[in-house]
Amino acid sequence: MMRRVGHSAPLSIAVVTSMLACAAVAQEPQKPLPFELFHGTTTIPGAGKEAAPTEEARTPGTPSTHQAGAEAALPADQASSDGLQPAAVEGVQAPYSEPTEESGFEIGEKMEVLEPYKLVRSLQFVQDAVVKGDHSAMEMQRFLIGVIDSRLREAEQEVFDDPRNVDAALIYAMSGGNPATLDILAIRDKFGNFDNEVTTVLRAYLNGRAAKTQTELTDVVEIYRDTGIGPYITLVAANVTASMNDVAALKLFDWARLTAPGTLVEEAALRRSLFIASEKNMIEEALHYAQMYARRFINSPYAGQYADLLVDLIQTNYSEIGEEGLSEILSFMDRPRKREIYLRIARKAAISGMRELAVFAADKAEALLGTNDATPQAMAELYSGMAKIPTDGVDGVLESINALSGARLSQRDRALREAAEIIASEVVRKPVLDSFTQAMPSIMNQPENEPDGENLNIAAGAAKKPGSPIFRRVSAAEEENRVAEEEAFKGYVSDRRQALERIDKLLE
Known part of the structure; x- marks a missing residue:
């Protein structure tokens, strides 16, 4: 069944009232520290290894389950304070939750009888406000998702005679809602209000079977391209295509964001496009997406x-991008955010052994420090010091690293400092004179006996005889010395391996 193009309508008075009430009740998020202005939402293993669309491919238009949404909706400052690395390209997910009295909001009678499409329009408005920087709207986002879920589950079948309410249910499912609600609505549909082709594809995708929906999604995108759910369906299709490591996903992401400018859909599409372009080594395209995101x-x-x-x-392609390309992107950021980007580059470069880039980025970060930026200064000194460990001035570097205040560093950076101290200490540690390696006899001054070809043949023939030294029995004293040497060597290797393991654990 074909859906009609959605038309905009003003927000209802009841919804506006509830939004104002939410703004009054919602707790203002804690102001982030100067070096934590970029907030991650989830922890990811290796910011860039995406395969299945189960988590990373599910963006605001293509969410995972409400449990995954709850994880993605961690308060920004909490994620940063815990030292979490944001995950590869998780979409903006609001967690599904039943509205309760503890949330601080009350569901009035007018809210319960509102048409679902009006509630979903309010949800879209709130989500767009969130990605534009209104972090206080995140509580309202959670609340509205719970209200909409209850409204859809309790709605009579006649409610979905209005195509706008059908579209609202689909948008809700693709905007962080409870996937089980869409299952319920599809099962209850007795009058064919829901297009089976759409619901089947979406339900498969939301339940982790995206790989089986690629062909069907392409057809659905063409059918619903010019409808109200078009950008969302396209975003779903783009995520599925991206999970197949197909560069064609970029065209779908472009279409989705261009048909929904300034919205959650555009924000998610830009992030996903940046990831795909970077993975495909499309440097110019990646820089274009990075610049657009920074601007918007x-x-x-x-x-x-x-x-x-x-x-x-930047860290992977700095030789091609250069300082000019980086500065062009950072020109759209304020001073604290520029400083944090440089600090992140310095940290990653220092860990990766890119000494020149680490020192350059740390120096740039220090140049952007303010009078009260003690913590970012400590971070810059740490990363710069780590990069300088292999140089001649390692004694001074070790001294400066030891002088850094642990109170000014995050837990991850304190572990990094400890690892740097271990490495620097090993570099400057004096060798033990009676170590196993120095007890080995030197062969540098032994006379050179270079037998000619004839002598070599004679020696080879003699070696085959049972009486040759090759077959002689090793004495007990020689065997004892050999065992002692092996044990000493094993101990040396074990000590070095344990030192490396301690460093690896500190860097985890």
């Missing part, structure tokens, strides 16, 4: 994922 959504609470993607892009 740098205040989004989900910009932490963008920051990680940008840092990976």
Whole structure:
């Protein structure tokens, strides 16, 4: 069944009233520290290894389950304070939750009888406000998702005679709602209000079977391209295509964001496009997406994922991008955010052994420090010091690293400092004179006996005889010395391996 193009309508008085009430009740998020302006939403293993669309491919238009949404909706400052790295390109997810008295909001009678499409329109308005920088709207986002879920589950079948309410249910499912609600609505549909082709594809996608929906999604995108759910369906199709490691996903992401400018859909599409372009080594395209995101959504609470993607892009391709390309992107950011990007680059470069880039980025970060920026200064000194460990001035570097105040560093950076101290200490540690390696006899001054070809043949023939030294029995004293030497060597290797393991654990 075909759906009609959705038309905009003013927000209802009841919804506006509830939004104002939410703004009054919602707790203002804690002001982030100067070096934590980019907030991550989830922890990811390796910001860039995406395969299945189960988590990373599910963006605001293509959410995962409400449990995954709850994880993605961690308060920004909480994620940063815990030292979490934002995850590869998780979409903006609001967690599904039943509205309760503890949420601080009350569901009035007018809210319960509102048409679902009006509630979903309010949800879209709130989500767009979130990605534009209104972090206080996140509580309202959670609340509205719970209200809409209850309204859809309790709605009579006649409610969905209005195509706008059908579209609202689909948009809700693709905007962080409870996937089980769409299952219920599809089962209850007795009058064919829901297009089976759409619901089947979406339900498969939301339940982790995206790989089986690629062909059907392409057809659905063409059918619903010019409808109200078009950008959302396209975003779903783009995520599925991206999970197949197909560069064609970029065209779908472009279409989705261009048909929904300034919205959650555009924000998610830009982040995903940056990731795909970076993975495909499309440097110019990646820089284009990075610049657009910095210009339009740098205040989004989900910009932490963008920051990680940008840092990976710069660190991997700095020889091609250069200082000019980086400065062009950072020109759209304020001073604290520029400083944090440089700090992130310095940290990643120091860990990766890119000494020149680490020192350059740390110096740039220090140049952007203010009078009260003690913590960022400590971070810059740490990363710069780590990069300088292999140089001649390692004694001074070790001294400066030891002088850093642990109170000014995060837990991750304190572990990093400890690892740097271990490495620097090993570099400057004096060798033990009676170590196993120095007890080995030197062969440098032994006379050179270079037998000619004839002598070599004679020696080879003699070696085959049973009486030759090759077959002689090793004495007990020689065997004892050999065992002692092996034990000493094993002990030396074991000590070095344990030192490396301690460093690896500190860097985890």
